[in-house]
Amino acid sequence: FEPVSVGIAIGAVSLTGYLSYSDWYCRFTECCREDRPLNxxxxxxxxxxxxxxxxxxxxxxxxxxxxxxxxxxxxxxxxxxxxxxxxxxxxxxxxxxxxxxxxxxxxxxxxxxxxxxxxxxxxxxxxxxxxxxxxxxxxxxxxxxxxxxxxxxxxxxxxxxxxxxxxxxxxxxxxxxxxxxxxxxxxxxxxxxxxxxxxxxxxxxxxxxxxxxxxxxxxxxxxxxxxxxxxxxxxxxxxxxxxxxxxxxxxLPLEYRHVKMCVRAEMRARGAAVDEDIVTRVADEMTFFPKDEKIFSDKGCKTVQSRLDFH
Ligand SMILES: Nc1ncnc2c1ncn2[C@@H]1O[C@H](COP(=O)(O)OP(=O)(O)OP(=O)(O)O)[C@@H](O)[C@H]1O
Structure with a gap:
């Protein structure tokens, strides 16, 4: 055997071994993996x-x-x-x-x-x-x-x-x-x-x-x-x-239509079918500002989850 190629082969095997070991290891425990690119x-x-x-x-x-x-x-x-x-x-x-x-x-x-x-x-x-x-x-x-x-x-x-x-x-x-x-x-x-x-x-x-x-x-x-x-x-x-x-x-402050989107998302997250009547009722219960135009939700989507519990 030629020593250089044996050395390279051993290096390659241990590198793949290490990689698969670290992949395997990180499946069971949380790893930092700082160089993993963001998807x-x-x-x-x-x-x-x-x-x-x-x-x-x-x-x-x-x-x-x-x-x-x-x-x-x-x-x-x-x-x-x-x-x-x-x-x-x-x-x-x-x-x-x-x-x-x-x-x-x-x-x-x-x-x-x-x-x-x-x-x-x-x-x-x-x-x-x-x-x-x-x-x-x-x-x-x-x-x-x-x-x-x-x-x-x-x-x-x-x-x-x-x-x-x-x-x-x-x-x-x-x-x-x-x-x-x-x-x-x-x-x-x-x-x-x-x-x-x-x-x-x-x-x-x-x-x-x-x-x-x-x-x-x-x-x-x-x-x-x-x-x-x-x-x-x-x-x-x-x-x-x-x-x-x-x-x-x-x-940006959220509008009525966004609040409705939040209600729908919350319903889906709970595994329920989206009921547009309930969506409208929950959104209508929220308060909006400014006093005259009533465009933006005072609390954004914050109380949507708890309000949905009532319906
Ligand atoms: N823009 C949005 N899109 C989708 N869902 C939202 C949005 N804003 C708020 N929500 C929903 O409302 C919940 C409460 O919002 P969140 O806690 O992110 O508000 P915040 O901006 O951090 O408020 P605060 O300044 O009071 O802490 C979220 O968990 C999410 O379900």
């Missing part, structure tokens, strides 16, 4: 089929995630800031994103959800929260570089806590020997929701379709609005003026 068409289909009335969020999230995951050498972690009125789909989209990155979604060991009022309720404990959060992020990113961190209720988060995560979001190659460049941070907040609603209403009043609203109509209003809003959490945290947020993603 962009599956994400696109999910967003287009499940998320109603959010053409901008669909477009930006799809572009941002596929671009980031296809980049073998990102210069910083991906940071998305989702803004909008209550019940418009911010948590829902985070769940879709999580499921497309890790099959277990929000239950994955590599996806971490923080809710300000639940995890960081006391302002006087900021120092403690800062330490705990830094340790948690450091530990989890060193275990899985492509970990996902979702921060809900950013507008209620004490700015000191955001300061604690700031170093991880920056362009550093490594922080204390760990690279954070493959991690994904998603921030959710209601801040800027009033400005998004105003623009959407202006379009409606001008007789223009909401699908005509472009990112450029909202992005400047949004970053300025959020920046000037002292309750936004991002305010004076330096995240914005240091350009650490990659994408501001607006969620």
């Amino acid at each position: 962009a068409s599956a994400l696109k289909l999910d967003l287009e089929e499940k998320l109603f009335g959010q053409h901008l969020a669909t477009e930006v999230i799809l572009k941002a995630l596929t671009g980031f995951r296809n980049n073998k050498n990102p210069k910083k972690p991906l940071t998305l800031s989702l803004h909008g009125w209550a019940g418009t789909g911010k948590n829902f989209v985070s769940q879709i994103v999580a499921e497309n990155l890790y099959p277990k979604g929000l239950k994955s060991n590599f996806v971490h959800l923080f809710v300000s009022t639940l995890h960081f309720p006391h302002e006087q404990k900021t120092k403690l929260y800062q330490d705990q959060l830094q340790k948690w992020i450091r530990g989890n990113v060193s275990a899985c570089a492509s970990s996902v961190f979702i921060f809900d209720e950013m507008d209620k988060l004490h700015p000191g806590i955001i300061d604690a995560i700031k170093p991880f979001l920056d362009y550093y190659e490594q922080v204390d020997g760990i690279s954070y460049r493959k991690a994904i941070f998603i921030f959710l907040s209601n801040a800027g929701g009033d400005l998004i609603t105003k623009t959407t209403l202006d379009f409606w009043r001008a007789g223009r379709k909401r699908e005509e609203i472009q990112l450029k109509d909202l992005e400047p209003v949004l970053s300025v609005g959020v920046f000037n809003n002292k309750h936004s959490g991002l305010w004076h945290s330096g995240l914005i003026d240091k350009n650490l947020i990659d994408y501001f993603i607006p969620f």
